[in-house]
Amino acid sequence: MQILHHGAVNGVTGSCHELVVNEQTSVLIDCGLFQGEDSKADLSIEFNITHVTALIVTHCHIDHVGRIPYLLAAGFKGPIFTSIASASLLPLVIEDALKVGVTRDPKIIAACLSLLNKRIVAVDYKTWFELPCKGLNKAKARFQRAGHILGSAYVEIDITNSDNNKHRIVFSGDLGAPYTPLLPSPKPPYKADTLVIESTYGDKNHQGRKERTKTLKSIIERAVADNGVVLVPAFSIGRTQELLYELEQLIHSSSKKSKWRDIHVILDSPMAANFTEQYKKFKHLWDSEAKRKVANGRHPLDFKNLTTVDSHKEHMAIINYLSSRQTPAIILAASGMCTGGRIVNYLERFLNDKTTDVLFVGYQGNKTLGREIQKYGPRNGYVFINDARITINAKVHTISGYSAHADQNGLIKFVTGMHKKPSHIKIVHGDDDAKNALAAKYKEVLGNDVEVEIGRS
Incomplete structure (x- = not known):
């Protein structure tokens, strides 16, 4: 098992993480657009998608889904798993992204949306679903409410090897702040072996x-x-x-x-x-x-x-x-x-x-x-x-x-609230100061039993 990053490690945009299940199977978590200082980055899919069997979408902000048309153009033919509300939002977001950044040609937009709609698989929260895997390993996933925007989720993925050993990876997506209007606050998962977590406000705390x-x-x-x-x-x-x-x-x-x-x-x-x-x-x-x-x-x-x-x-x-x-x-x-x-x-x-x-x-x-x-x-x-x-x-x-993002206290509580703490934490989706501050805080709170790593592209 390996985790590769194709965005949102040197900043907060372009979220795209690849979970390598085995030599024959990978799963993408998000495929987002670069913005701000990263906006001049090449949007074409430069990494190898030969073994990518599925895409999991945590939520529909453009920095998490904006490169999906390029992924489809690169030949991706797997399912796009997302929550029920996000499945309703995703075509609207992609249509707008195409009109603003790619083309206003209605035929091209319609063709892309047709491809997209054929790939979307809507899954309710707390419901396990099988991920398409080649080889002996098996993988399943489920969405939990993240409280960031409508339909947002963090995703738990269980990988089971041929010896029936299980490893749980949690990808936070973007976690919501507590006590925000409209949506409930996220609750920590029961456990994680590996956690990939955002750090947008890893060095700050919000007003009440x-x-x-x-x-x-x-x-x-x-x-x-x-x-x-x-x-x-x-x-x-x-x-x-x-x-x-x-x-x-x-x-x-x-x-x-x-x-x-x-x-x-x-x-x-x-x-x-x-x-x-x-x-x-x-x-x-x-x-x-x-x-x-x-x-x-x-x-x-x-x-x-x-x-x-x-x-x-x-x-x-x-x-x-x-x-x-x-x-x-x-x-x-x-x-x-x-x-x-x-x-x-x-x-x-x-x-x-x-x-x-x-x-x-x-x-x-x-x-x-x-x-x-x-x-x-x-x-x-x-x-x-x-x-x-x-x-x-x-x-x-x-x-x-x-802010719709959890602050430092929220990011700490997301981990300390787990019954079984992760042995490995990878910090992504943040500026350098935020990532470093959060890493130091995790080490202070969790001690030496947890490996804390800052994700690199």
């Missing part, structure tokens, strides 16, 4: 939910006092729905004469709107708090103050309207790292306006526009957008507590 909600409320109230706009770059799946949930709660709990009752919340992302519909479709996966609100007649993802923008024409009209009128508004638009999408048009128009506030609620990868704004905004620096130099007069805020 009460604290971050208070911070969100305070920032928005200050921001809209001057009738400016609040720009929130947010990923279409996960962060957007959590923020809508929190904003609905702030509006609902405000007094009837409060400014919150009149504030405009604009969701300017057709993809995010599509995914929000999927969140509503899979309400049975929500946590108990969210289910109670629905039972009481609340609509946490579809409330009166919310306006959804669909077409590009409507998008430009909203920007022009907000430019000409002093109207306070909260705009949620993708992409989450400002690497493209409609948020860039808002930033280009409003970033040099002193009444603008930019609110980051998630991780910003190295060399992304989001990271540059985060870095230079507090010192009134500048960034380049579409080759134009734009001074950052807007106020820039960061609330780490809204």
